[in-house]
Amino acid sequence: MMEPQTITPIGVGDVVQTAQKAKDAGCRLVLMSCTKIADDFEITYSYEKDLKMTHYRITVKQDTVVPSISSVYFGAFVYENEIHDLYGIHVSGMNVDFKGTFYKTAVKHPFSVTITKGGDA
Amino acid sequence: MTKQIVVPFGPQHPVLPEPIHLDLVLEDETVVDAIPTIGYVHRGLEKLVEKREFTEYVFIAERICGICSYIHSNTYCECIEQIMGIEVPDRAQYLRTIWSEYSRMHSHLLWLGLFADSMGFESVFMNAWRLREHLLDDMESTTGGRVIQGVCKVGGVRKDIAPEKLDEMLKGLKGIERELQDLTTVFLDDSSIKNRLVGVGRLSCEDAYQLGAVGPTARGSGVDIDLRSTGYAAYGKINFKPVVEHGGDCYARCAVRAKELFTSIDIIEQCIRKIPDGPVDVKVTGAPDGEFFARSEQPRGEVIHYVKGNGKKNLVRHRVRTPTFTNIPPLVTLLKGVELADVPVVVLTIDPCIGCAER
Numbered sequence: 001m002m003e004p005q006t007i008t009p010i011g012v013g014d015v016v017q018t019a020q021k022a023k024d025a026g027c028r029l030v031l032m033s034c035t036k037i038a039d040d041f042e043i044t045y046s047y048e049k050d051l052k053m054t055h056y057r058i059t060v061k062q063d064t065v066v067p068s069i070s071s072v073y074f075g076a077f078v079y080e081n082e083i084h085d086l087y088g089i090h091v092s093g094m095n096v097d098f099k100g101t102f103y104k105t106a107v108k109h110p111f112s113v114t115i116t117k118g119g120d121a
Numbered sequence: 122m123t124k125q126i127v128v129p130f131g132p133q134h135p136v137l138p139e140p141i142h143l144d145l146v147l148e149d150e151t152v153v154d155a156i157p158t159i160g161y162v163h164r165g166l167e168k169l170v171e172k173r174e175f176t177e178y179v180f181i182a183e184r185i186c187g188i189c190s191y192i193h194s195n196t197y198c199e200c201i202e203q204i205m206g207i208e209v210p211d212r213a214q215y216l217r218t219i220w221s222e223y224s225r226m227h228s229h230l231l232w233l234g235l236f237a238d239s240m241g242f243e244s245v246f247m248n249a250w251r252l253r254e255h256l257l258d259d260m261e262s263t264t265g266g267r268v269i270q271g272v273c274k275v276g277g278v279r280k281d282i283a284p285e286k287l288d289e290m291l292k293g294l295k296g297i298e299r300e301l302q303d304l305t306t307v308f309l310d311d312s313s314i315k316n317r318l319v320g321v322g323r324l325s326c327e328d329a330y331q332l333g334a335v336g337p338t339a340r341g342s343g344v345d346i347d348l349r350s351t352g353y354a355a356y357g358k359i360n361f362k363p364v365v366e367h368g369g370d371c372y373a374r375c376a377v378r379a380k381e382l383f384t385s386i387d388i389i390e391q392c393i394r395k396i397p398d399g400p401v402d403v404k405v406t407g408a409p410d411g412e413f414f415a416r417s418e419q420p421r422g423e424v425i426h427y428v429k430g431n432g433k434k435n436l437v438r439h440r441v442r443t444p445t446f447t448n449i450p451p452l453v454t455l456l457k458g459v460e461l462a463d464v465p466v467v468v469l470t471i472d473p474c475i476g477c478a479e480r
Contacts, residue, residue, distance in 0.1 A: 075450030
């Protein structure tokens with residue numbers, strides 16, 4: 001079995017500072033992931049150094065403005081644009097902002113609704 | 122200041138089998154900026170966890186990509202197994218490793234062929250794909266599928282490989298290894314290929330790491346990241362050394378893939394010699410309740426499957442971060458400063474798989 005993974009909850013205001021600390025510690029950004037849980041959205045930031053991952057998580061509402069970490073990790077813009085386009089969560093201060101055109105989806109913010117088996121949203 | 126013009130590259134282009142678009146900002150013939158656009162064929166496969174039970178979803182996870190299909194199913198299964206505490210039998214872990222390395226080899230040969238074709242080396246292209254056919258034949262005879270294998274399942278694998286077949290594969294790999302020596306010599310030593318690749322599209326070690334490059338794109342710039350070193354499947358019982366080059370240019374990225382073919386053969390040979398007897402699967406009961414990030418080394422680099430379950434048959438979330446997706450920011454950076462005529466070759470050296478990125 002692989003080693004257990006722990007996810008540290010942080011506040012929205014701590015996102016950039018946590019990213020900067022991770023970068024200062026020599027970590028790379030490996031993943032940003034969003035999950036809809038009932039009316040909330042979990043955004044998880046995963047960093048890695050020497051093949052060991054650390055995870056930080058914020059839990060937000062859809063209308064929360066989440067600060068971009070692209071000033072710290074340039075490559076974060078792909079994750080942040082994806083989260084905006086699929087979940088409708090606004091990310092402020094992205095270095096490359098596609099303004100909702102990163103993914104061309106038939107339904108706006110398709111991952112912000114939950115489909116139940118055998119039915120629609 | 123030189124006048125800037127924007128040249129669209131893609132989404133339809135001879136070197137791009139799948140659609141990605143780049144707006145290339147040029148000053149004379151030199152690229153000074155590149156703005157990527159994807160999303161032409163986004164399929165939203167991750168959303169299907171709400172419609173398919175977690176055991177059925179393996180087949181969807183495998184269909185994320187038609188090249189590294191097997192490794193997607195393998196990584197997804199590992200994710201579920203970690204959440205549910207399932208101990209996969211050793212023999213299944215070795216079989217998973219063997220099929221993973223076959224996937225890597227056929228992907229690298231496909232890429233070497235396409236790369237040769239992009240430079241006008243038609244015969245090298247055909248030779249690379251001829252050798253790839255032998256590997257696909259072995260995949261088909263052991264799993265039943267050439268592109269989509271459907272052999273991995275939660276708790277193990279669906280098929281075993283008989284000892285006689287393993288011996289036959291071993292002999293076949295010896296023959297392929299000899300032919301690969303000739304093929305890779307062309308990529309590594311031919312002066313016209315070197316003229317085309319050396320010093321073109323440089324990505325520094327620092328940039329590769331900070332921008333999140335993975336796979337041969339990272340290892341070609343001296344970043345020693347190879348998820349096989351974490352020991353998942355049977356890799357922990359196998360001796361191998363990741364191939365790392367330090368040039369950071371198109372030649373280095375090509376060299377990593379060429380040399381990794383031999384590493385894969387060595388890993389498969391070790392697996393065949395060490396594979397234990399025993400069952401290839403265990404019975405799975407219940408449903409996953411928890412979350413896990415599983416990582417594997419695909420031919421294009423690190424893939425991450427994240428799964429969250431709540432104890433029901435349908436998962437709450439499946440999220441896949443593919444290597445091509447995270448190699449887009451490094452691609453933007455390494456395009457800056459290259460000549461327009463070199464853009465197709467530079468784009469190909471990250472081995473873009475848009476099917477994966479647009480899962």
